[in-house]
Amino acid sequence: MEKYGIHLLALSHVYLVPLLKQKCTKGLAQRLTIENVVDVLQLGRLCDAPDLYLKCMNLAYKNFKAVESTEGWKFLQKHDPLLELQILQFIDEAESRKKRTRRHREEQSLYLQLSEAMECLEHICTEGCTSVGPYDMEAGKQKGPCNKFSTCRGIQLLIQHFATCKKRVNGGCMRCKRMWQLLKLHSSICEQPDVCKVPLCRQFKLKAHQERRGHDSRWKLLVRKVVSARAMSSLSMPKRKREEEPREAIDSHGIRSFRL
Incomplete structure:
Protein backbone atom coordinates (compact mmCIF):
# COMPACT_ATOMS: atom_id res chain seq x y z
CA MET A 1 0.00 0.00 0.00
CA ASP A 80 -6.16 22.07 -12.85
CA PRO A 81 -7.71 25.46 -11.97
CA LEU A 82 -11.17 23.89 -11.65
CA LEU A 83 -10.05 21.65 -8.78
CA GLU A 84 -8.27 24.59 -7.20
CA LEU A 85 -11.56 26.51 -7.32
CA GLN A 86 -13.42 23.56 -5.76
CA ILE A 87 -10.91 23.41 -2.90
CA LEU A 88 -11.21 27.15 -2.25
CA GLN A 89 -15.02 26.91 -2.33
CA PHE A 90 -14.92 24.00 0.12
CA ILE A 91 -12.71 26.04 2.48
CA ASP A 92 -15.01 29.05 2.20
CA GLU A 93 -18.10 26.95 2.94
CA ALA A 94 -16.35 25.23 5.86
CA GLU A 95 -15.44 28.63 7.34
CA SER A 96 -19.02 29.82 6.91
CA ARG A 97 -20.35 26.73 8.69
CA LYS A 98 -17.84 27.26 11.47
CA LYS A 99 -18.96 30.88 11.92
CA ARG A 100 -22.63 29.88 11.88
CA THR A 101 -21.99 27.20 14.49
CA ARG A 102 -20.08 29.65 16.69
CA ARG A 103 -22.82 32.26 16.33
CA HIS A 104 -25.48 29.65 17.15
CA ARG A 105 -23.60 28.61 20.29
CA GLU A 106 -23.26 32.22 21.38
CA GLU A 107 -26.98 32.81 20.82
CA GLN A 108 -27.90 29.68 22.75
CA SER A 109 -25.63 30.78 25.59
CA LEU A 110 -27.40 34.17 25.65
CA TYR A 111 -30.85 32.55 25.70
CA LEU A 112 -29.77 30.28 28.55
CA GLN A 113 -28.46 33.29 30.49
CA LEU A 114 -31.77 35.11 29.98
CA SER A 115 -33.66 32.00 31.05
CA GLU A 116 -31.57 31.80 34.22
CA ALA A 117 -32.14 35.51 34.83
CA MET A 118 -35.92 34.91 34.57
CA GLU A 119 -35.70 32.09 37.11
CA CYS A 120 -33.69 34.27 39.49
CA LEU A 121 -36.09 37.20 39.09
CA GLU A 122 -39.06 34.96 39.96
CA HIS A 123 -37.09 33.43 42.84
CA ILE A 124 -36.24 36.86 44.30
CA CYS A 125 -39.80 38.18 43.94
CA THR A 126 -41.38 35.02 45.37
CA GLU A 127 -38.97 33.67 47.99
CA GLY A 128 -36.36 36.37 48.47
CA CYS A 129 -32.60 35.91 48.31
CA THR A 130 -30.01 37.52 50.61
CA SER A 131 -30.58 41.31 50.37
CA VAL A 132 -33.76 41.54 48.25
CA GLY A 133 -37.15 39.91 48.68
CA PRO A 134 -40.87 40.46 48.08
CA TYR A 135 -42.52 43.45 49.69
CA ASP A 136 -44.50 41.34 52.18
CA MET A 137 -41.40 39.61 53.57
CA GLU A 138 -40.11 40.90 56.89
CA ALA A 139 -36.72 42.61 56.87
CA GLY A 140 -33.91 40.21 57.68
CA LYS A 141 -36.01 37.17 56.76
CA GLN A 142 -34.59 36.74 53.27
CA LYS A 143 -32.99 33.41 52.54
CA GLY A 144 -29.29 32.74 52.15
CA PRO A 145 -27.47 32.48 48.82
CA CYS A 146 -29.19 30.18 46.30
CA ASN A 147 -27.51 27.72 43.95
CA LYS A 148 -27.45 30.36 41.18
CA PHE A 149 -26.19 33.18 43.35
CA SER A 150 -23.75 34.59 40.77
CA THR A 151 -26.69 35.44 38.52
CA CYS A 152 -29.07 36.13 41.38
CA ARG A 153 -26.70 38.66 42.92
CA GLY A 154 -26.55 40.61 39.66
CA ILE A 155 -30.36 40.71 39.45
CA GLN A 156 -30.56 41.90 43.06
CA LEU A 157 -28.13 44.74 42.36
CA LEU A 158 -30.16 45.67 39.29
CA ILE A 159 -33.38 45.70 41.34
CA GLN A 160 -31.79 47.86 44.06
CA HIS A 161 -30.61 50.33 41.45
CA PHE A 162 -33.99 50.31 39.68
CA ALA A 163 -35.82 51.06 42.94
CA THR A 164 -33.76 54.16 43.74
CA CYS A 165 -32.63 55.54 40.36
CA LYS A 166 -33.81 59.07 39.56
CA LYS A 167 -33.11 58.90 35.82
CA ARG A 168 -35.48 56.06 34.94
CA VAL A 169 -38.49 58.40 34.83
CA ASN A 170 -37.04 60.05 31.72
CA GLY A 171 -35.62 56.81 30.30
CA GLY A 172 -32.07 58.06 30.65
CA CYS A 173 -30.55 55.09 32.52
CA MET A 174 -29.28 52.04 30.63
CA ARG A 175 -29.35 49.82 33.74
CA CYS A 176 -32.99 50.71 34.32
CA LYS A 177 -33.75 49.94 30.67
CA ARG A 178 -32.20 46.50 31.16
CA MET A 179 -34.40 45.93 34.21
CA TRP A 180 -37.43 47.13 32.30
CA GLN A 181 -36.66 44.68 29.49
CA LEU A 182 -36.24 41.80 31.97
CA LEU A 183 -39.63 42.59 33.49
CA LYS A 184 -41.22 42.75 30.04
CA LEU A 185 -39.56 39.49 29.01
CA HIS A 186 -40.80 37.80 32.16
CA SER A 187 -44.34 38.99 31.45
CA SER A 188 -44.16 37.58 27.92
CA ILE A 189 -43.21 34.17 29.35
CA CYS A 190 -45.36 34.11 32.50
CA GLU A 191 -48.50 31.97 32.29
CA GLN A 192 -50.05 33.11 35.60
CA PRO A 193 -49.95 36.91 35.61
CA ASP A 194 -52.89 37.23 38.04
CA VAL A 195 -51.00 35.52 40.87
CA CYS A 196 -47.43 36.37 39.81
CA LYS A 197 -45.38 38.38 42.30
CA VAL A 198 -42.95 39.82 39.76
CA PRO A 199 -43.48 43.60 39.39
CA LEU A 200 -45.65 44.80 36.49
CA CYS A 201 -46.20 41.30 35.13
CA ARG A 202 -49.97 41.71 34.73
CA GLN A 203 -49.64 45.28 33.43
CA PHE A 204 -47.20 44.25 30.70
CA LYS A 205 -49.47 41.34 29.79
CA LEU A 206 -52.52 43.60 29.45
CA LYS A 207 -50.61 46.16 27.42
CA ALA A 208 -49.29 43.45 25.07
CA HIS A 209 -52.84 42.16 24.60
CA GLN A 210 -54.14 45.66 23.80
CA GLU A 211 -51.32 46.33 21.33
CA ARG A 212 -51.17 42.88 19.75
CA ARG A 213 -50.94 44.28 16.23
CA GLY A 214 -47.83 46.24 17.12
CA HIS A 215 -45.81 43.28 18.38
CA ASP A 216 -42.22 43.22 17.21
CA SER A 217 -41.42 39.97 15.38
CA ARG A 218 -37.88 40.02 16.79
CA TRP A 219 -39.25 40.28 20.33
CA LYS A 220 -41.54 37.31 19.65
CA LEU A 221 -38.57 35.33 18.40
CA LEU A 222 -36.57 36.23 21.52
CA VAL A 223 -39.42 35.09 23.76
CA ARG A 224 -39.70 31.75 21.90
CA LYS A 225 -35.95 31.18 22.15
CA VAL A 226 -35.87 31.92 25.88
CA VAL A 227 -38.88 29.64 26.47
CA SER A 228 -37.11 26.90 24.51
CA ALA A 229 -33.89 27.42 26.49
CA ARG A 230 -35.85 27.26 29.74
CA ALA A 231 -37.52 24.01 28.66
CA MET A 232 -34.14 22.47 27.78
CA SER A 233 -32.66 23.66 31.05
CA SER A 234 -35.54 22.21 33.05
CA LEU A 235 -34.77 18.76 31.69
CA SER A 236 -31.41 18.75 33.44
CA MET A 237 -32.41 20.26 36.79
CA PRO A 238 -35.45 20.11 39.10
CA LYS A 239 -37.88 22.97 38.85
CA ARG A 240 -37.95 25.42 41.73
CA LYS A 241 -41.07 24.90 43.82
CA ARG A 242 -43.36 27.91 43.71
CA GLU A 243 -46.33 28.59 45.97
CA GLU A 244 -49.19 30.55 44.52
CA GLU A 245 -49.68 33.88 46.30
CA PRO A 246 -52.54 36.40 45.95
CA ARG A 247 -51.75 39.34 43.71
CA GLU A 248 -50.52 42.30 45.75
CA ALA A 249 -51.15 46.00 45.21
CA ILE A 250 -49.15 48.24 42.91
CA ASP A 251 -47.59 51.39 44.34
CA SER A 252 -48.30 54.90 43.01
CA HIS A 253 -45.49 54.65 40.44
CA GLY A 254 -46.83 51.38 38.99
CA ILE A 255 -43.88 49.45 40.45
CA ARG A 256 -44.32 46.66 42.95
CA SER A 257 -42.56 47.24 46.23
CA PHE A 258 -39.55 45.20 47.24
CA ARG A 259 -38.09 44.64 50.67
CA LEU A 260 -34.47 45.81 50.24
Whole structure:
Protein backbone atom coordinates (compact mmCIF):
# COMPACT_ATOMS: atom_id res chain seq x y z
CA MET A 1 0.00 0.00 0.00
CA GLU A 2 2.90 2.34 0.77
CA LYS A 3 4.50 1.81 -2.66
CA TYR A 4 1.59 1.00 -4.94
CA GLY A 5 -1.54 2.27 -3.21
CA ILE A 6 -2.17 5.08 -5.72
CA HIS A 7 -1.61 2.76 -8.70
CA LEU A 8 -3.79 0.03 -7.24
CA LEU A 9 -6.63 2.50 -6.63
CA ALA A 10 -6.50 3.60 -10.26
CA LEU A 11 -6.41 0.00 -11.52
CA SER A 12 -9.21 -1.16 -9.21
CA HIS A 13 -11.37 1.70 -10.49
CA VAL A 14 -10.65 1.03 -14.17
CA TYR A 15 -11.08 -2.75 -13.93
CA LEU A 16 -14.02 -2.57 -11.51
CA VAL A 17 -12.59 -4.47 -8.54
CA PRO A 18 -14.70 -2.99 -5.68
CA LEU A 19 -13.09 -4.86 -2.77
CA LEU A 20 -9.59 -3.79 -3.83
CA LYS A 21 -10.82 -0.23 -4.40
CA GLN A 22 -12.31 -0.13 -0.91
CA LYS A 23 -9.06 -1.36 0.67
CA CYS A 24 -6.98 1.12 -1.36
CA THR A 25 -9.27 4.01 -0.43
CA LYS A 26 -9.02 3.15 3.27
CA GLY A 27 -5.25 2.59 3.10
CA LEU A 28 -4.55 5.87 1.31
CA ALA A 29 -6.80 7.80 3.72
CA GLN A 30 -4.68 6.50 6.61
CA ARG A 31 -1.47 7.63 4.88
CA LEU A 32 -2.46 11.16 3.94
CA THR A 33 0.16 13.85 4.46
CA ILE A 34 0.39 17.53 3.64
CA GLU A 35 2.83 16.68 0.84
CA ASN A 36 0.66 14.09 -0.91
CA VAL A 37 -2.84 15.40 -0.14
CA VAL A 38 -3.24 17.28 -3.45
CA ASP A 39 -2.18 14.26 -5.53
CA VAL A 40 -4.49 11.91 -3.61
CA LEU A 41 -7.30 14.47 -3.87
CA GLN A 42 -6.99 14.53 -7.65
CA LEU A 43 -6.97 10.73 -7.73
CA GLY A 44 -9.98 10.51 -5.41
CA ARG A 45 -11.96 12.76 -7.74
CA LEU A 46 -10.92 10.88 -10.91
CA CYS A 47 -11.57 7.44 -9.37
CA ASP A 48 -14.94 8.37 -7.87
CA ALA A 49 -13.84 7.78 -4.27
CA PRO A 50 -15.99 10.29 -2.31
CA ASP A 51 -14.79 9.26 1.16
CA LEU A 52 -11.16 9.72 0.20
CA TYR A 53 -11.97 12.96 -1.63
CA LEU A 54 -13.73 14.41 1.45
CA LYS A 55 -10.92 13.38 3.80
CA CYS A 56 -8.40 15.10 1.51
CA MET A 57 -10.55 18.23 1.41
CA ASN A 58 -10.74 18.36 5.18
CA LEU A 59 -6.99 17.92 5.55
CA ALA A 60 -6.36 20.67 2.98
CA TYR A 61 -8.81 22.95 4.81
CA LYS A 62 -7.22 22.42 8.22
CA ASN A 63 -3.64 22.85 6.92
CA PHE A 64 -4.17 25.17 3.96
CA LYS A 65 -1.17 27.43 4.58
CA ALA A 66 1.16 24.41 4.58
CA VAL A 67 -0.59 22.80 1.57
CA GLU A 68 -0.20 26.04 -0.41
CA SER A 69 3.58 25.74 -0.25
CA THR A 70 3.73 22.17 -1.64
CA GLU A 71 4.73 21.26 -5.18
CA GLY A 72 1.40 19.50 -5.65
CA TRP A 73 -0.51 22.75 -5.07
CA LYS A 74 1.71 24.69 -7.46
CA PHE A 75 1.15 22.02 -10.12
CA LEU A 76 -2.59 22.18 -9.43
CA GLN A 77 -2.67 25.95 -9.97
CA LYS A 78 -1.06 25.58 -13.39
CA HIS A 79 -2.85 22.50 -14.70
CA ASP A 80 -6.16 22.07 -12.85
CA PRO A 81 -7.71 25.46 -11.97
CA LEU A 82 -11.17 23.89 -11.65
CA LEU A 83 -10.05 21.65 -8.78
CA GLU A 84 -8.27 24.59 -7.20
CA LEU A 85 -11.56 26.51 -7.32
CA GLN A 86 -13.42 23.56 -5.76
CA ILE A 87 -10.91 23.41 -2.90
CA LEU A 88 -11.21 27.15 -2.25
CA GLN A 89 -15.02 26.91 -2.33
CA PHE A 90 -14.92 24.00 0.12
CA ILE A 91 -12.71 26.04 2.48
CA ASP A 92 -15.01 29.05 2.20
CA GLU A 93 -18.10 26.95 2.94
CA ALA A 94 -16.35 25.23 5.86
CA GLU A 95 -15.44 28.63 7.34
CA SER A 96 -19.02 29.82 6.91
CA ARG A 97 -20.35 26.73 8.69
CA LYS A 98 -17.84 27.26 11.47
CA LYS A 99 -18.96 30.88 11.92
CA ARG A 100 -22.63 29.88 11.88
CA THR A 101 -21.99 27.20 14.49
CA ARG A 102 -20.08 29.65 16.69
CA ARG A 103 -22.82 32.26 16.33
CA HIS A 104 -25.48 29.65 17.15
CA ARG A 105 -23.60 28.61 20.29
CA GLU A 106 -23.26 32.22 21.38
CA GLU A 107 -26.98 32.81 20.82
CA GLN A 108 -27.90 29.68 22.75
CA SER A 109 -25.63 30.78 25.59
CA LEU A 110 -27.40 34.17 25.65
CA TYR A 111 -30.85 32.55 25.70
CA LEU A 112 -29.77 30.28 28.55
CA GLN A 113 -28.46 33.29 30.49
CA LEU A 114 -31.77 35.11 29.98
CA SER A 115 -33.66 32.00 31.05
CA GLU A 116 -31.57 31.80 34.22
CA ALA A 117 -32.14 35.51 34.83
CA MET A 118 -35.92 34.91 34.57
CA GLU A 119 -35.70 32.09 37.11
CA CYS A 120 -33.69 34.27 39.49
CA LEU A 121 -36.09 37.20 39.09
CA GLU A 122 -39.06 34.96 39.96
CA HIS A 123 -37.09 33.43 42.84
CA ILE A 124 -36.24 36.86 44.30
CA CYS A 125 -39.80 38.18 43.94
CA THR A 126 -41.38 35.02 45.37
CA GLU A 127 -38.97 33.67 47.99
CA GLY A 128 -36.36 36.37 48.47
CA CYS A 129 -32.60 35.91 48.31
CA THR A 130 -30.01 37.52 50.61
CA SER A 131 -30.58 41.31 50.37
CA VAL A 132 -33.76 41.54 48.25
CA GLY A 133 -37.15 39.91 48.68
CA PRO A 134 -40.87 40.46 48.08
CA TYR A 135 -42.52 43.45 49.69
CA ASP A 136 -44.50 41.34 52.18
CA MET A 137 -41.40 39.61 53.57
CA GLU A 138 -40.11 40.90 56.89
CA ALA A 139 -36.72 42.61 56.87
CA GLY A 140 -33.91 40.21 57.68
CA LYS A 141 -36.01 37.17 56.76
CA GLN A 142 -34.59 36.74 53.27
CA LYS A 143 -32.99 33.41 52.54
CA GLY A 144 -29.29 32.74 52.15
CA PRO A 145 -27.47 32.48 48.82
CA CYS A 146 -29.19 30.18 46.30
CA ASN A 147 -27.51 27.72 43.95
CA LYS A 148 -27.45 30.36 41.18
CA PHE A 149 -26.19 33.18 43.35
CA SER A 150 -23.75 34.59 40.77
CA THR A 151 -26.69 35.44 38.52
CA CYS A 152 -29.07 36.13 41.38
CA ARG A 153 -26.70 38.66 42.92
CA GLY A 154 -26.55 40.61 39.66
CA ILE A 155 -30.36 40.71 39.45
CA GLN A 156 -30.56 41.90 43.06
CA LEU A 157 -28.13 44.74 42.36
CA LEU A 158 -30.16 45.67 39.29
CA ILE A 159 -33.38 45.70 41.34
CA GLN A 160 -31.79 47.86 44.06
CA HIS A 161 -30.61 50.33 41.45
CA PHE A 162 -33.99 50.31 39.68
CA ALA A 163 -35.82 51.06 42.94
CA THR A 164 -33.76 54.16 43.74
CA CYS A 165 -32.63 55.54 40.36
CA LYS A 166 -33.81 59.07 39.56
CA LYS A 167 -33.11 58.90 35.82
CA ARG A 168 -35.48 56.06 34.94
CA VAL A 169 -38.49 58.40 34.83
CA ASN A 170 -37.04 60.05 31.72
CA GLY A 171 -35.62 56.81 30.30
CA GLY A 172 -32.07 58.06 30.65
CA CYS A 173 -30.55 55.09 32.52
CA MET A 174 -29.28 52.04 30.63
CA ARG A 175 -29.35 49.82 33.74
CA CYS A 176 -32.99 50.71 34.32
CA LYS A 177 -33.75 49.94 30.67
CA ARG A 178 -32.20 46.50 31.16
CA MET A 179 -34.40 45.93 34.21
CA TRP A 180 -37.43 47.13 32.30
CA GLN A 181 -36.66 44.68 29.49
CA LEU A 182 -36.24 41.80 31.97
CA LEU A 183 -39.63 42.59 33.49
CA LYS A 184 -41.22 42.75 30.04
CA LEU A 185 -39.56 39.49 29.01
CA HIS A 186 -40.80 37.80 32.16
CA SER A 187 -44.34 38.99 31.45
CA SER A 188 -44.16 37.58 27.92
CA ILE A 189 -43.21 34.17 29.35
CA CYS A 190 -45.36 34.11 32.50
CA GLU A 191 -48.50 31.97 32.29
CA GLN A 192 -50.05 33.11 35.60
CA PRO A 193 -49.95 36.91 35.61
CA ASP A 194 -52.89 37.23 38.04
CA VAL A 195 -51.00 35.52 40.87
CA CYS A 196 -47.43 36.37 39.81
CA LYS A 197 -45.38 38.38 42.30
CA VAL A 198 -42.95 39.82 39.76
CA PRO A 199 -43.48 43.60 39.39
CA LEU A 200 -45.65 44.80 36.49
CA CYS A 201 -46.20 41.30 35.13
CA ARG A 202 -49.97 41.71 34.73
CA GLN A 203 -49.64 45.28 33.43
CA PHE A 204 -47.20 44.25 30.70
CA LYS A 205 -49.47 41.34 29.79
CA LEU A 206 -52.52 43.60 29.45
CA LYS A 207 -50.61 46.16 27.42
CA ALA A 208 -49.29 43.45 25.07
CA HIS A 209 -52.84 42.16 24.60
CA GLN A 210 -54.14 45.66 23.80
CA GLU A 211 -51.32 46.33 21.33
CA ARG A 212 -51.17 42.88 19.75
CA ARG A 213 -50.94 44.28 16.23
CA GLY A 214 -47.83 46.24 17.12
CA HIS A 215 -45.81 43.28 18.38
CA ASP A 216 -42.22 43.22 17.21
CA SER A 217 -41.42 39.97 15.38
CA ARG A 218 -37.88 40.02 16.79
CA TRP A 219 -39.25 40.28 20.33
CA LYS A 220 -41.54 37.31 19.65
CA LEU A 221 -38.57 35.33 18.40
CA LEU A 222 -36.57 36.23 21.52
CA VAL A 223 -39.42 35.09 23.76
CA ARG A 224 -39.70 31.75 21.90
CA LYS A 225 -35.95 31.18 22.15
CA VAL A 226 -35.87 31.92 25.88
CA VAL A 227 -38.88 29.64 26.47
CA SER A 228 -37.11 26.90 24.51
CA ALA A 229 -33.89 27.42 26.49
CA ARG A 230 -35.85 27.26 29.74
CA ALA A 231 -37.52 24.01 28.66
CA MET A 232 -34.14 22.47 27.78
CA SER A 233 -32.66 23.66 31.05
CA SER A 234 -35.54 22.21 33.05
CA LEU A 235 -34.77 18.76 31.69
CA SER A 236 -31.41 18.75 33.44
CA MET A 237 -32.41 20.26 36.79
CA PRO A 238 -35.45 20.11 39.10
CA LYS A 239 -37.88 22.97 38.85
CA ARG A 240 -37.95 25.42 41.73
CA LYS A 241 -41.07 24.90 43.82
CA ARG A 242 -43.36 27.91 43.71
CA GLU A 243 -46.33 28.59 45.97
CA GLU A 244 -49.19 30.55 44.52
CA GLU A 245 -49.68 33.88 46.30
CA PRO A 246 -52.54 36.40 45.95
CA ARG A 247 -51.75 39.34 43.71
CA GLU A 248 -50.52 42.30 45.75
CA ALA A 249 -51.15 46.00 45.21
CA ILE A 250 -49.15 48.24 42.91
CA ASP A 251 -47.59 51.39 44.34
CA SER A 252 -48.30 54.90 43.01
CA HIS A 253 -45.49 54.65 40.44
CA GLY A 254 -46.83 51.38 38.99
CA ILE A 255 -43.88 49.45 40.45
CA ARG A 256 -44.32 46.66 42.95
CA SER A 257 -42.56 47.24 46.23
CA PHE A 258 -39.55 45.20 47.24
CA ARG A 259 -38.09 44.64 50.67
CA LEU A 260 -34.47 45.81 50.24
